[in-house]
Amino acid sequence: MNSPRSTQADGISANQRLFLKAHRHHHHVVALSRFLLAAAFLILWEAAAAMGWIDPFFFSSPSGIAGCLWSMIADRSFFVHTGITLSEILISFVLVTIFSLSAASLLWYTRGLAEVLEPYLVVLNSLPKSALAPLLIVWLGTGTDTIIVSGISVAVFGSVINLYTGFCQADPEMLKLIYTLGGNRRDAFLKVIFPSSIPLILSNMKVNIGLSLVGVIIGEFLAAKRGLGYLIIYGSQVFQLNMMITSIIILCVIAMIFYKLIQNLEHCYKKKY
Amino acid sequence: MELLLSLQDVSYAYHNLKGETPALSHISFEVSQGEFLAIVGPSGCGKSTLLSIIAGLLTPEQGDLFYKGQYITDRGTDSVMRVGYMPQRDHLFEWRTIYQNVILGLELRHELTPERRDYVLSLLDEYGLYPFRDKKPSELSGGMRQRAALIRTMAIRPDLFLLDEPFSALDSQTRLNVSADIAQIIRSTDKTALLITHDLPEAVTLADRVLVLSKRPACVKREMPIRFSLDRSDPLGIRNTAEYRLYFNQLWEVLTNEQSEIHTG
Numbered sequence: 112m113n114s115p116r117s118t119q120a121d122g123i124s125a126n127q128r129l130f131l132k133a134h135r136h137h138h139h140v141v142a143l144s145r146f147l148l149a150a151a152f153l154i155l156w157e158a159a160a161a162m163g164w165i166d167p168f169f170f171s172s173p174s175g176i177a178g179c180l181w182s183m184i185a186d187r188s189f190f191v192h193t194g195i196t197l198s199e200i201l202i203s204f205v206l207v208t209i210f211s212l213s214a215a216s217l218l219w220y221t222r223g224l225a226e227v228l229e230p231y232l233v234v235l236n237s238l239p240k241s242a243l244a245p246l247l248i249v250w251l252g253t254g255t256d257t258i259i260v261s262g263i264s265v266a267v268f269g270s271v272i273n274l275y276t277g278f279c280q281a282d283p284e285m286l287k288l289i290y291t292l293g294g295n296r297r298d299a300f301l302k303v304i305f306p307s308s309i310p311l312i313l314s315n316m317k318v319n320i321g322l323s324l325v326g327v328i329i330g331e332f333l334a335a336k337r338g339l340g341y342l343i344i345y346g347s348q349v350f351q352l353n354m355m356i357t358s359i360i361i362l363c364v365i366a367m368i369f370y371k372l373i374q375n376l377e378h379c380y381k382k383k384y
Numbered sequence: 385m386e387l388l389l390s391l392q393d394v395s396y397a398y399h400n401l402k403g404e405t406p407a408l409s410h411i412s413f414e415v416s417q418g419e420f421l422a423i424v425g426p427s428g429c430g431k432s433t434l435l436s437i438i439a440g441l442l443t444p445e446q447g448d449l450f451y452k453g454q455y456i457t458d459r460g461t462d463s464v465m466r467v468g469y470m471p472q473r474d475h476l477f478e479w480r481t482i483y484q485n486v487i488l489g490l491e492l493r494h495e496l497t498p499e500r501r502d503y504v505l506s507l508l509d510e511y512g513l514y515p516f517r518d519k520k521p522s523e524l525s526g527g528m529r530q531r532a533a534l535i536r537t538m539a540i541r542p543d544l545f546l547l548d549e550p551f552s553a554l555d556s557q558t559r560l561n562v563s564a565d566i567a568q569i570i571r572s573t574d575k576t577a578l579l580i581t582h583d584l585p586e587a588v589t590l591a592d593r594v595l596v597l598s599k600r601p602a603c604v605k606r607e608m609p610i611r612f613s614l615d616r617s618d619p620l621g622i623r624n625t626a627e628y629r630l631y632f633n634q635l636w637e638v639l640t641n642e643q644s645e646i647h648t649g
Binding site: 284285287291292293302309 | 436469471472473475477488489491492493536540546
């Protein structure tokens with residue numbers, strides 16, 4: 112008989128084995144519960160629509176959404192609209208990342224500039240960016256430019272402030288070390304500030320991809336002829352609830368995939384260091 | 385012994401809107417080539433300010449610095465006098481390997497010649513870190529990290545080591561060994577060192593001379609040469625001698641007078 116304290120041949124004690132088993136069990140319960148919750152919701156929704164408890168004209172139904180998705184894939188419009196929205200999100204995300212990194216670096220490099228610009232950045236950041244969208248239409252017309260700029264405008268100011276604040280929190284002793292070893296401010300940035308800020312930059316990217324998506328959809332609501340945002344607005348005008356909800360679900364999936372991708376990048380970085 | 389560094393009547397004050405806070409007041413002392421000088425004083429008395437001035441990070445408001453007779457008061461951090469600064473923690477960069485960490489100074493000074501590279505590798509070899517040169521700092525013990533930090537400082541061949549409480553982040557047992565270890569390395573290479581500490585036993589055990597600073601604004605309160613008949617390599621042995629106790633008690637008295645003045649006045 113093994114007492115719970117005894118150690119097995121493979122070097123794992125019985126207690127550790129019990130712990131691992133309980134841990135796995137817990138995870139299975141959580142995963143199963145998540146799945147059941149989603150399944151119950153879908154079944155209830157479908158049943159409610161079929162039994163006439165809710166009007167599927169206003170509330171759609173899972174089967175209606177699946178049918179809509181299938182017909183969108185069949186007539187290729189799924190790829191056109193998703194592709195356009197995806198590329199707009201990506202372009203504005205990349206531009207936000209490049210611009211906010213350069214701007215925050217410049218602000219750190221020239222301290223006076225940061226002091227002068229600070230109140231403007233704060234005002235621009237707290238401004239509801241959707242208020243700018245109609246202005247962008249007047250300036251840039253209805254089209255991809257407006258949508259991309261709208262995506263940028265939502266994320267960029269907060270991103271600059273966030274990165275600049277992070278840059279300023281670098282350990283002053285490390286900077287002192289660089290200066291006494293003969294380095295200048297540029298060295299301090301390249302050898303200390305930037306490499307020590309990589310976790311911050313990655314988490315900042317995670318926020319930015321979500322905000323770019325918000326901005327792009329706002330832009331598409333107002334100034335698009337194609338894209339998922341356009342489909343949502345069009346669907347609401349012609350009471351095509353299936354189309355609206357399908358587009359929203361595609362957006363959810365896109366947001367989730369982007370988030371996961373950057374999270375994986377973070378994990379890779381953490382594993383390396 | 386040749387005179388390496390001299391401070392003459394150095395004063396410094398910090399300024400803000402509420403007024404000025406004098407940190408150093410008319411400090412004068414000299415450091416000879418090859419000497420190990422310890423500076424002790426009540427905490428917050430301006431020791432770090434003094435180090436920053438010697439390192440060239442701050443320019444004194446009054447008084448002058450001379451390196452081998454040459455005027456260096458407002459030189460900045462350029463290389464008339466090469467200062468090897470060792471901060472309170474080792475500050476090895478986690479995103480660099482040990483080798484990349486120890487060549488940091490050479491990289492910053494654009495002096496990464498094959499000859500210097502060999503010198504760094506020989507230092508790593510001499511102090512037992514060669515097998516760890518491609519490891520990350522987090523994989524090393526506290527003592528090994530201190531050695532790596534010391535090699536990073538030695539790599540630029542400094543004229544003067546500035547040790548700013550470099551062992552204060554270590555636990556007391558490691559500290560005793562590491563401080564003796566580091567001091568031994570510095571001594572054996574005939575380097576000059578200036579150690580700032582608030583640990584009196586450490587100062588007495590390691591230094592050739594101890595300088596006691598007063599409370600803020602700091603001035604030189606007492607200067608005491610330390611000589612032992614015993615070899616310095618055994619930090620515990622030294623601490624058991626009568627000489628050690630004598631030095632310790634004298635310095636302790638000066639420091640406690642300073643402390644009580646803070647409390648009563």
